[in-house]
Amino acid sequence: MEVKDANAALLSNFEVFQLLTDLKQQRKESGKSKQSSGQQNLNTIMYETLKYISKTPCRYQSPETVKEFLVAMKSHKLTKAEKLQLLNHRPVTAVEIQLMVEESEERLTEEQIESLLQTVASILPGDPEEQQRDSAMETEGRGGQ
Amino acid sequence: MFVLVEMTDTVRIPPWQFERKLNESIAEELNKKLANKVVYNVGLCICLYDITKLEDSYIFPGDGASHTKVHFRYVVFHPFLDEILVGEIKSCSQDGVHVSIGFFDDIVIPPESLQQPAKFDEAEQVWVWEYETEEGAHDLYMDIGEEIRFRVVDETFVDTSPTGPSSAEASTSNATEEVQKKEAPYTLVGSISEPGLGLLSWWTNS
Numbered sequence: 001m002e003v004k005d006a007n008a009a010l011l012s013n014f015e016v017f018q019l020l021t022d023l024k025q026q027r028k029e030s031g032k033s034k035q036s037s038g039q040q041n042l043n044t045i046m047y048e049t050l051k052y053i054s055k056t057p058c059r060y061q062s063p064e065t066v067k068e069f070l071v072a073m074k075s076h077k078l079t080k081a082e083k084l085q086l087l088n089h090r091p092v093t094a095v096e097i098q099l100m101v102e103e104s105e106e107r108l109t110e111e112q113i114e115s116l117l118q119t120v121a122s123i124l125p126g127d128p129e130e131q132q133r134d135s136a137m138e139t140e141g142r143g144g145q
Numbered sequence: 146m147f148v149l150v151e152m153t154d155t156v157r158i159p160p161w162q163f164e165r166k167l168n169e170s171i172a173e174e175l176n177k178k179l180a181n182k183v184v185y186n187v188g189l190c191i192c193l194y195d196i197t198k199l200e201d202s203y204i205f206p207g208d209g210a211s212h213t214k215v216h217f218r219y220v221v222f223h224p225f226l227d228e229i230l231v232g233e234i235k236s237c238s239q240d241g242v243h244v245s246i247g248f249f250d251d252i253v254i255p256p257e258s259l260q261q262p263a264k265f266d267e268a269e270q271v272w273v274w275e276y277e278t279e280e281g282a283h284d285l286y287m288d289i290g291e292e293i294r295f296r297v298v299d300e301t302f303v304d305t306s307p308t309g310p311s312s313a314e315a316s317t318s319n320a321t322e323e324v325q326k327k328e329a330p331y332t333l334v335g336s337i338s339e340p341g342l343g344l345l346s347w348w349t350n351s
Contacts, residue, residue, distance in 0.1 A: 003150060003151075013146060016147045042176045045248055046180075049191055049247070099339060
């Protein structure tokens, strides 16, 4: 076996999530596999990886939101690795942005960090229950005034 | 966290599987060979992404099976240096905090990379961050099962392929072999010594 390129492309968690769910669907449709002993490793790794990714914000993403996010990120001049981390983690605080973006104090002003957080929160979908709770609290606040 | 790796390999399809579509048999064989396995200096293989090229299949004398050279791409878990990951604390010991991501367990955060000052609580066998504020010191415990955000600072690949019989050290080889078997082929070293890293509950606004 030969490895031609150990770093051909970076994959986002969402892409791996899609791939594994499709694969799971395919295998379910084709019926029980004949040599289940050989497939045990694949089953294990698929199950564990899906379990992990399902706990991250990636499960609410779709190809369109990812594309929208990358287009919106163009203006901020971030490296590929930084954009990937923002996509995978969906940060909500400035301290998380500082972790993922190298030398963020020098490259981004406070307003830029704020606008980055806004873009992330608006384009990337978060937990729908949390968002409902947040919007309900907002309307309550306005109603109280 | 995941990368696409281009590889080539020769896949052997036994004759009783000739009725199946070649692509399916090859995909199954590749997954059987690589899924959930660590490839030296590459990472933990997850599953097949796609087959890019199939060369001609040959049948060799003496073996009825077909041998096909396949160019394919595989999804591999290989976090890049300084990447931020979120995992779960599996256990704590004197040599640090052990974190797991579900499908990958060999992540360790050594004591010097914890938020300082930190001490090891012998009674509960957990690491504690002694957080100082104006009011006094708070003890933040790193309990098992808690989600933790850490940065990948180092990775180690160990070649665990069998070394073959060594006749010179026949009696000692048993002991050393056992020690070698316990070593994980791929380990990650993490760090949480920056603001924002550590238990998620330490940094949430609410």
